[in-house]
Amino acid sequence: MKLLIIEDEQEIRNGIKKVIDWAAHNIIICGDAENGKEGIKLIDNLKPDIILLDIRMPIMNGLEVLKFLRDTNSTVESIVLSGYDDFAYVQQALQLGVCDYLLKPCEPNEILSTVLRVKKTIEKKRIKQKIINKYSSHLKLNIVLIKEKFLLRLINNKVEFNNNLYSIFKNYEINLSMNNIIVTILTFDDYPNENHDIYNNDIELLKFAIKNISTEVIKNKFNTEYIELEEQIIIINNVHKSQHKEFIQTLTFIKQQIKKYLGFTITICVGRRYDTIQSIHLSYQDAQQSLTQKFWLGSDSIVEYNYKEEILSTNLEYPLSKEKDILLLITSVIPNDKDIKIKIDSFFDNLISNSSTTDFVLHCGLILGLSIYKVYIEKKINKSSFDDNIFICIEKIRKCNTLESLKNILFDLIKNIIQDLNITQYSNKNVNIAISFICENYHKDISLDTVANYVNITPSYLSSLFKKHCGINFIEYLHKLRIQKACEIIEKDIWIKGYELASRVGYNEERYFYRIFKKITGLTPTQFKETIYK
Secondary structure, three states, X not given: OEEEEEOOOHHHHHHHHHHOOHHHHOOEEEEEEOOHHHHHHHHHHHOOOEEEEEOOOOOOOHHHHHHHHHHOOOOXXXXXXXXXXXXXXXXXXXXXXXXXXXXXXXXXXXXXXXXXXXXXXXXXXXXXXXXXXXXXXXXXXXXXHHHHHHHHHHHOOOOOOOOHHHHHHHHOOOOOOOEEEEEEEEEEOOOOOOOOOOOOHHHHHHHHHHHHHHHHHHOOOOOEEEEEEOOEEEEEEEOOHHHHHHHHHHHHHHHHHHHHXXXXXXXXXXXXXXXXXXXXXXXXXXXXXHHHHHHXXXXXXXXXXXXXXXXXXXXXXXXXXXXXHHHHHHOOOOOOHHHHHHHHHHHHHHHHHOOOOHHHHHHHHHHHHHHHHHHHHHHOOOOOOHHHHHHHHHHHHHOOOOHHHHHHHHHHHHHHHHHHHHHHHOOOHHHHHHHHHHHXXXXXXXXXXXXXXXXXXXXXXXXHHHHHHHOOOHHHHHHHHHHHHHHHHHHHOOOOOHHHHHHHOOOOOHHHHHHHHHHHHOOOXXXXXXXXXX
16 A cells, blocks of 8 residues: 655654554555645656645645546545644545545654554455456346346336336346337247257357347347247337338348248247337237237248137037048048148138137147047058157147148148058058059059069959959059149149140040049049149
């Protein structure tokens, strides 16, 4: 601790320096001056911690020194030396921030105890400042986490709204004003799980990338803050009523950029705009309510709040007849993709027409999935790895978050079961070989004799095997397979010419192809095309 003496009397300066054992108290006399002007120069050069300062001095007095220290925001502590007649000066000195004062003449012990008292005050201040600096650095390192925690409390209505809120926003570096608040929730449409390529560490990287993309798009338009909450990113914005259309356009662009650069689709659920920060929790509740509409609206969308309470109808029934249609389709010879989709749509259309809730639709989807698997168990002769995968499929149904994805899960389940059952259904080795040959060569000019020759059995025997194991004869099977393939080609290329389509599925005559197509589908190829894009 360094002490500087500013006193115009040489004898007093020498006495203070020599009579008191300053070193024993870890205090160094770093210098002395005979007037204020000289003292200021020493303060600047020696950087003392404490100064002993006389009030009355030539050239520049003590009060002028104190004013200089105040104006320059100096941290040095001052002890004033004054006579009885200088009390008015002492009052001014106290107003100028002097730490203590001594009346002349002063005893050495009195000077020492006063300096030690000031020394102790300085040490306490330094310890306090050290603690503040330490926690200030920690605060800066953790400001993001602290801010997120506060914002989470804010949107859950767990913050007291008072005048301190402004200072909290400033201290936590929250980039929001107190008016025109909107909360949105960003959710992944297909959140990565442990089987996904970007699971574990890359999940945080993905969230970071999404926040960066969003920030780049939105930062120059709206005040923005983010909160990460499990599988969601919550975005808080200041949006004036006149900016609402621009805000939705900005969110749409963010969604498009994320899909373009990250390969993910997201759904953004938007709460209502509220005038003041006090209603921020209501906007958050609105956004959460909008999440329930995601099931019906599908993925890759922006859902604005439009409250509609789900009312469970008292007449809700499981569409058993629609389920039977699907199960019959599974056991048919070769159902095409369009037939499967039509039956699934019909099943869920029936539920929706009865004002079903999200939970009821999910439960019905789960029941349908289990019923489909029951058919598989009843028909399957040999076990396969598909049995294990069914449980993963059922779990996907249970966690499904859109009607569209629920339909897709059931579609894939039916397709896989049909494929697996077809392999088992035709358990006769010769029939399996024949079917495999037909599937590979249906587009060629093949006949019963061609296939029988390949299998190395007589045509009549192959015909009887087909009837026995497939329920239809060879030519019916071939026609159904060819027409199924024709339908799949039309779905991919609606502009394909009739003669080209006939040739690609094994028919040399276009008119004959048209006749078979209508016999099996009930429609001409042209009519079938019209049903695709109605």
